[in-house]
Amino acid sequence: MAIRDDLEALMMIPGLSGHEERVATAIRSRLDKLGLTHRTDRLGNVIATVEGDADAPTVMLFTHMDQLGFIVRKVTDDGFIKVERLGGVPERALASQAVLLCVGEGRDVPAIITNKAHHATTPDEKYQVVRAPDLVIDAGFASRDEAEGAGIRIGTPVVYQPRVTALGEHRVAGTSVDDRAGCAVQLAVGDALAKRASGPTVHVVFSVQEEFNLRGAVVAAQTLKPDIAIQIDLMLATDTPDMSERGDMVLGGGPGISLYSFHGRGTLNGVIPHPAMVALMENTASRLSIPLQRSAQVGVLTDLSYVQLVGEGVASVDVGFPMRYSHSSLEVCDVRDLEALAQLLADALASIDPRFSLSREPA
Numbered sequence: 001m002a003i004r005d006d007l008e009a010l011m012m013i014p015g016l017s018g019h020e021e022r023v024a025t026a027i028r029s030r031l032d033k034l035g036l037t038h039r040t041d042r043l044g045n046v047i048a049t050v051e052g053d054a055d056a057p058t059v060m061l062f063t064h065m066d067q068l069g070f071i072v073r074k075v076t077d078d079g080f081i082k083v084e085r086l087g088g089v090p091e092r093a094l095a096s097q098a099v100l101l102c103v104g105e106g107r108d109v110p111a112i113i114t115n116k117a118h119h120a121t122t123p124d125e126k127y128q129v130v131r132a133p134d135l136v137i138d139a140g141f142a143s144r145d146e147a148e149g150a151g152i153r154i155g156t157p158v159v160y161q162p163r164v165t166a167l168g169e170h171r172v173a174g175t176s177v178d179d180r181a182g183c184a185v186q187l188a189v190g191d192a193l194a195k196r197a198s199g200p201t202v203h204v205v206f207s208v209q210e211e212f213n214l215r216g217a218v219v220a221a222q223t224l225k226p227d228i229a230i231q232i233d234l235m236l237a238t239d240t241p242d243m244s245e246r247g248d249m250v251l252g253g254g255p256g257i258s259l260y261s262f263h264g265r266g267t268l269n270g271v272i273p274h275p276a277m278v279a280l281m282e283n284t285a286s287r288l289s290i291p292l293q294r295s296a297q298v299g300v301l302t303d304l305s306y307v308q309l310v311g312e313g314v315a316s317v318d319v320g321f322p323m324r325y326s327h328s329s330l331e332v333c334d335v336r337d338l339e340a341l342a343q344l345l346a347d348a349l350a351s352i353d354p355r356f357s358l359s360r361e362p363a
Helices: 003-011 021-034 144-149 177-195 216-224 275-288 335-350
Strands: 046-050 059-064 069-075 081-086 098-101 109-113 157-160 164-167 171-174 202-207 228-236 256-262 293-298 315-323 331-334
Touching: 003 021, 003 171, 003 177, 003 335, 021 046, 021 177, 046 177, 059 177, 059 216, 059 335, 069 098, 069 144, 081 157, 171 177, 177 202, 177 228, 177 315, 177 331, 177 335, 202 216, 228 293, 228 335, 256 275, 275 315, 275 335, 315 331, 315 335, 331 335
Parallel strands: 059 202, 059 228, 228 315, 256 293
Antiparallel strands: 046 202, 069 081, 069 157, 098 109, 098 157, 164 171, 171 331, 256 315
């Protein structure tokens, strides 16, 4: 199954942070087809371990399978729904968006985020963004009883309406490219690991609750105690007019490596990658003639920020794929970048042997 097929199939499955079970089921099914044994921990992380050379450093390769969205906080007497944000949902991108109230497979309820009629909007209102606490969702119900009869309760998960749209030959737009694209890449790497003859022990982790304060991968790392951690996630594409001053990361330009990330918005954490891991990725990319784009960003935070601190410290690096319009209802990636990233990772992992040094000192 091609990376694009996995990506598009996973994008159509709702999996709000903390409610990833349907996505996890699909991923477990794919792992079964690849012949990779797996387990699911108490938090919901799906972990497939490929045993390898006991003298080589152990690796945790991971990506998150959850997505951001909302949680129902109130159903009004007249059947409208109020929500709380879960994750970094951009308020200015929400009016008139289609959403899905996740009641249960086959019972989900489509709805829309309301937008005041243009003809009744005052001049001041035309340039205002509705705050998240004031958002109203219309699912077509006429009363609270009708909404509750359809299974809508306080705590019901809500996500952007799952969609997939082809943009040209190689690009895909849709919901939860972050990080179902990472999941698709990781499945491709898992396929390579299942067929390998040798290499290090690799724990392939599909983590939960990344969009809810980066929780799942830390639990997995505490259990697995890896020597090396490699996270797959988006890299902010900077090839649109509004992002051109943020860097040189372009769609279709190849996979990316983060040389610096720092959240800087309340959470004072980030990642300065381990030099041995940077060298591994750069050398592998050069050997395979894969262009490796470089990223350094403030405002970005990943699970790796906390995984790197487990135990005595973990040699860590963030790699990923360029993506446009992060956290919007329609994000965009280029499938060629995903395919090249999978090739890069499979070959890099094969290069880790007992001689691989985790020292931060120059060789």
